[in-house]
Amino acid sequence: MKVLVTRSQEGNAELVPKLEAIGIEAIPMDLLQFLPPEDWSPVDMGLSRLHDYDWLLFTSPTGVRFFAQRMVLLGHAMVWDGRPKVGAVGERTGAALTKQGVRVDFTPTKSLLVQLARELPGPAGRILMLRTDIADKNTSDHLRDRGFTVEDLTIYRTRRRPIGDPASLLAVDVVVFGSPSAVEALCAQLSPEDLVKIISKPAACIGPITAEAARKRGFHQVVQPESQTFDALVYSIGRMTRLA
Secondary structure, three states, rough: OOEEEEEEHOOOOOOHHHHOOOOEEEEEEEEEEEEEOOOOHHHHHHHHOOOHHHHHOOOHHHHHHHHHHHHHHHHOOOOOOOOEEEEEEEEHHHHHHHHHHOOOOOOOOOOOOOHHHHHHHOOEEEEEEEEOOOOOOOOHHHHHHOEEHHHHEEEEEEEEEOOOOOOOOOOOOOEEOOOOHHHHHOOOOOHHHHHHHHOOEEEEOOOHHHHHHHHHOOOOOOOOOOOOOHHHHHHHHHHHHHHH
């Protein structure tokens, strides 16, 4: 079975070996690239007064990576006591923070931005949220509706990479998506004829938001693991190959 893995170069480097280890032929397609902000000054100002915030929120491991790199460059300590408390949208983001030595004080019951906004503990205070430039602003709006003051800053930019000749990707049996951005990056670059062919294949998605993006694009068979981790996703794909 051939599996198309549609992530960033860094993400594919992490996921492809896991699939190959269970005997799956994984074909990486580097669909996304993550770039620093065009202007670091808003982020740098926020980091310089980090301890004035009550909460520091992260919505992806990529945001954590850019945060850690910038903190080191600016000479700021990565470990602190007191404010701000740190929130992560899910297990993978929390693990990325822990790896950097940052204490995680809160993760929602589900790895969803809407759950993060609904469940973040009060009392309402000041929030610094660091994420991609294409992030859904509903999260910030919901937190503001709850009385929080939110500074929502771009710490990295997400851009598409061209897919090139689609012939090789149309020969795969399963398509793996790690984010809604990857779904859109692939489908938006296909001709109508090729899109019909690709959506006829099963889509293995990391979580419910990505799965919903795949369904909206027309994928008929969408599989997602119960736990939003790539180990769980690999297990789900392996199970698909055994049942095929």
